Amino acid sequence: MANEEIMVPHASVSQGSSSPRRTARRAGFATLALLAVLGLFTAACSSSKSSDSAKPSGPTKAAWIYVGPINDGGWTQTHNDGREAAAKALGDNLVSTYKENVPEGPETAQVIDDLVKDGNTVIFGTSYGFKDAMQAAAKKYPDVKFVQATGDDITINGASSVSSNYDEYWGAGEDTLYLAGVAAGSATKNNVIGVEAPFPIPEIIRQINGFALGAQSVNPAATVKVVWTKTWFDPAAERQAAESLVASGVDVIFSHQDSPTAGEVAKANNLPWVGYDSDQSAAYPSVWLTTATYNWGPYYTAKINSIRDGKWQQQNYYGTIGDEFTTVAPFGSLVSAETKSTIQAEQAKAAATKSFGWYWGLADREDQDGKVQIKKGQTLTQKDLYTMSYFVKGIDGSPKG
Amino acid sequence: MSVNSNLFVIIFASAIFYGTPLVFAAVGELLAERSGVINLGVEGMMLLGAVSAAMVAANVDGPAALVLPLALLAAMVAAGLGASIHAFLVITLRVNQIISGLALTIFAGAAGLSSYLANVWGLGKHPALNQFGRMDLFGLKKFPVLGPILFDQTLLTYLSWVLVVAVMVYLFRTRMGLHLRAVGESPQTADSVGISVTRYRYGHVIVGGMLAGVAGACFSLTIVPTWANGLTAGEGWIALALVIFGFWRPDLTLVGAYLFGALSSLSYTLQARGIDVPTALLDALPYVATIVVLVIVSNSRISRRLGSPAALGRPYEREER
Numbered sequence: 238m239a240n241e242e243i244m245v246p247h248a249s250v251s252q253g254s255s256s257p258r259r260t261a262r263r264a265g266f267a268t269l270a271l272l273a274v275l276g277l278f279t280a281a282c283s284s285s286k287s288s289d290s291a292k293p294s295g296p297t298k299a300a301w302i303y304v305g306p307i308n309d310g311g312w313t314q315t316h317n318d319g320r321e322a323a324a325k326a327l328g329d330n331l332v333s334t335y336k337e338n339v340p341e342g343p344e345t346a347q348v349i350d351d352l353v354k355d356g357n358t359v360i361f362g363t364s365y366g367f368k369d370a371m372q373a374a375a376k377k378y379p380d381v382k383f384v385q386a387t388g389d390d391i392t393i394n395g396a397s398s399v400s401s402n403y404d405e406y407w408g409a410g411e412d413t414l415y416l417a418g419v420a421a422g423s424a425t426k427n428n429v430i431g432v433e434a435p436f437p438i439p440e441i442i443r444q445i446n447g448f449a450l451g452a453q454s455v456n457p458a459a460t461v462k463v464v465w466t467k468t469w470f471d472p473a474a475e476r477q478a479a480e481s482l483v484a485s486g487v488d489v490i491f492s493h494q495d496s497p498t499a500g501e502v503a504k505a506n507n508l509p510w511v512g513y514d515s516d517q518s519a520a521y522p523s524v525w526l527t528t529a530t531y532n533w534g535p536y537y538t539a540k541i542n543s544i545r546d547g548k549w550q551q552q553n554y555y556g557t558i559g560d561e562f563t564t565v566a567p568f569g570s571l572v573s574a575e576t577k578s579t580i581q582a583e584q585a586k587a588a589a590t591k592s593f594g595w596y597w598g599l600a601d602r603e604d605q606d607g608k609v610q611i612k613k614g615q616t617l618t619q620k621d622l623y624t625m626s627y628f629v630k631g632i633d634g635s636p637k638g
Numbered sequence: 639m640s641v642n643s644n645l646f647v648i649i650f651a652s653a654i655f656y657g658t659p660l661v662f663a664a665v666g667e668l669l670a671e672r673s674g675v676i677n678l679g680v681e682g683m684m685l686l687g688a689v690s691a692a693m694v695a696a697n698v699d700g701p702a703a704l705v706l707p708l709a710l711l712a713a714m715v716a717a718g719l720g721a722s723i724h725a726f727l728v729i730t731l732r733v734n735q736i737i738s739g740l741a742l743t744i745f746a747g748a749a750g751l752s753s754y755l756a757n758v759w760g761l762g763k764h765p766a767l768n769q770f771g772r773m774d775l776f777g778l779k780k781f782p783v784l785g786p787i788l789f790d791q792t793l794l795t796y797l798s799w800v801l802v803v804a805v806m807v808y809l810f811r812t813r814m815g816l817h818l819r820a821v822g823e824s825p826q827t828a829d830s831v832g833i834s835v836t837r838y839r840y841g842h843v844i845v846g847g848m849l850a851g852v853a854g855a856c857f858s859l860t861i862v863p864t865w866a867n868g869l870t871a872g873e874g875w876i877a878l879a880l881v882i883f884g885f886w887r888p889d890l891t892l893v894g895a896y897l898f899g900a901l902s903s904l905s906y907t908l909q910a911r912g913i914d915v916p917t918a919l920l921d922a923l924p925y926v927a928t929i930v931v932l933v934i935v936s937n938s939r940i941s942r943r944l945g946s947p948a949a950l951g952r953p954y955e956r957e958e959r
C-alpha cells in the first residue's frame with residue numbers, strides 16, 4: 238500500500254511538491270470511503286433473520302447455527318426445515334433465529350456470543366466443527382442451553398466431561414444407509430460401487446460400513462470403492478471425485494456430500510445414484526435410487542418443549558428408524574419392486590427392535606485385514622459406533638484418508 | 639478397458655474441462671494487466687457472473703440455443719459492471735489498485751453481493767435446466783486418446799481456444815494490441831503519441847471483467863451446474879497467479895490453466911485407482927506452485943524479464959508528465 242506514495246513522486250518530477258501529497262491524500266480518502274461503504278454493505282447483507290419480534294415474556298428464544306447456506310439442498314437445508322417445523326409446532330412459544338455459513342473456527346464463538354447477547358436461551362449447533370466452541374460457551378453461559386448435533390463427547394467421555402447445560406444429539410444414519418446399500422447392491426452389474434465421502438472420521442466410517450454391509454446383504458460379491466473429498470460442501474470437487482470414480486469403472490455412485498453435484502455425473506453417465514440426506518428423486522428421476530434422510534423437526538420441537546417445561550436433561554439422543562428420526566428417501570424408478578419389498582421388510586425389522594444397528598451382528602464381521610471386529614450375535618453400543626475406525630471387508634480405500 | 643480409460647487420457651481430459659474457467663479468467667486478467675491495471679477482484683467478478691448466469695438459466699424458459707447465450711451475456715454484463723467499479727476507482731480516482739481489487743472481491747464474493755442476490759432470486763434449489771454439456775464434436779468422442787481429450791469437451795472450452803488465439807493475434811499482430819502494450823509499458827510515451835491511456839485502461843479492465851464473468855458461468859452452467867454460495871472456490875486467485883505463471887502471454891497461460899486443472903482432480907483420480915498417495919500434499923500442489931511463482935516474480939528484475947508490464951499497478955496522471 239505504501240508503494241503508491243513512493244511511486245507518485247517518481248512520476249511527478251516537474252510538477253512541484255504539493256501534487257503528490259494531494260494525490261496520496263485523495264487516494265486515502267477514496268480508500269476510506271470505499272471501505273466504509275463496503276462495511277455498511279456487508280453489515281446489511283449479513284444473513285441473519287428473525288422470524289418474529291420478541292414478546293416481553295413467554296416465548297423461548299432459540300437459535301440455530303449452520304455451517305452451510307440454508308439452500309444447500311442437503312444437510313443445512315434439512316436442519317432449517319427442522320427449525321421451521323419446530324416453529325410451526327410451537328407457534329407463539331418459539332422465536333427462532335438462524336445464522337448460516339458460519340465458519341468452523343474462532344468465528345463460531347463470536348456468533349454464539351452475539352446470539353446470547355440477543356437473548357437466545359437455547360442454541361443448536363448443527364455441525365461437528367462447532368463442538369468445541371459450543372462446549373466453551375456452555376461453561377461461559379450456564380443459563381443458556383447448548384445442544385450440539387453429531388457431538389460425541391457424552392458418548393465417548395461421559396456426561397461429566399461436559400457442562401450440564403450442554404447436550405448432544407444425532408441419529409443412526411448408518412442404518413438407513415444400510416437400506417440404501419441394499420438398493421445399490423441390487424443395482425450394480427459389475428459389483429463395484431463407488432463412494433465419495435468427506436472426511437475419514439468415525440461418523441462417516443460407520444456409515445460407509447453400514448452401506449457396504451447393506452449392499453453385501455443382497456449381493457455378496459459387491460465391493461465398495463471409497464474416494465475422500467476432504468470437504469463437506471464443494472460442488473466442483475464433488476463432481477471431480479464422482480468423475481474419477483466413474484472413470485475407474487464403478488457402475489453405481491453413492492455421494493456422501495452436502496450438494497447433489499454427483500447426481501449430474503450419474504446422469505451424464507446414466508449410472509444409478511445414491512445421494513445423502515436430501516431427496517433428489519424429482520431433480521434426477523432417471524438415475525435416483527434413494528438415500529438416508531433425517532427428520533429433525535420432531536426432535537427440535539420435543540427438546541424445546543422439555544426446556545420450556547423445566548425438564549432439561551442430557552439425553553444424548555440417538556434417533557432410530559423406529560423413532561422415524563432416520564428415514565429412507567422416496568425410491569427412484571430404477572429400484573425394482575422386489576428390492577423395494579426387501580428394503581421395506583428390513584425397515585420393519587429395524588423399527589421393531591426400537592433400537593439401532595440390527596444388522597451388525599448377523600455374521601462375524603471382518604475388517605479389511607481379515608480380523609474379526611464384530612462377532613456373530615454381538616450388539617454394538619453407541620460408543621462402539623462412535624469409535625469405529627476400520628472399514629469392513631469388501632471396501633476398497635483407506636479409513637485413514 | 640480401452641485405451642481411453644488410461645490414466646493419462648483421463649487426467650488430460652479433466653485438465654481441460656476444469657482448466658477452462660481458469661483460461662477465461664486468466665486471459666481476462668491478462669488483458670487488464672497488459673494495460674497496466676491489476677484487478678484482484680477476479681474471484682468476486684467470477685461469482686457475479688456465476689450468479690447472473692444461474693439466474694437466467696433458472697428463470698428463462700426456452701431452447702438452450704437461446705437461454706445459454708443469454709445467460710453468458712448476463713454473466714458478462716454483471717461481471718463487467720463489477721470491473722467498471724474497479725476501473726473507475728483506480729483509473730479515474732487513482733485509488734490503490736490492490737485495495738480496490740480486494741474490496742471488489744469482498745464486496746461481490748461469497749459473503750457478499752453474489753450470495754445476497756442468490757438468496758433474493760431463490761437460486762440453488764435445482765440443477766440448471768439448460769447446461770453446456772459435452773459435445774462429442776464430429777462424433778469423435780471415442781477416437782483413441784485424442785477423442786476424450788479434444789472432442790468431448792463443452793462449447794465453452796472450444797470458445798476459450800478461439801479466445802486464446804484471438805488474444806494472441808490481437809496482442810502481437812495488431813496496431814491496437816501494440817498500443818495496449820505501450821500503455822502498459824509506458825503510459826507517458828503512449829500518451830505523447832496520442833494514445834488515450836484512460837480509454838485503453840477502461841476498455842481492457844472491463845473486457846477482462848466480462849471474461850471473468852464467463853469463467854464464473856463455466857461453474858454455474860457446466861461444472862456444478864447450479865448455484866451454490868462461493869461455488870468458484872478460490873479459482874479467481876489461481877487465475878491471478880496464472881497470468882504471472884504464463885508470463886503475461888495467453889498461450890502459456892492456457893498451458894498453466896490446464897496444469898492447474900489437472901492438479902485439481904489428480905488426487906481423486908489416483909485415489910479411485912487405488913494408488914496410494916498423500917492426498918493432502920497433492921491438493922496443496924497448485925498453491926505451492928503459485929507461491930513459488932509469486933516468489934520468483936516478486937524480484938522486480940526477474941519480473942521485467944518475464945514480461946511484466948512496466949507500469950503495472952501504477953496510476954497514470956497526465957498532468958504529472
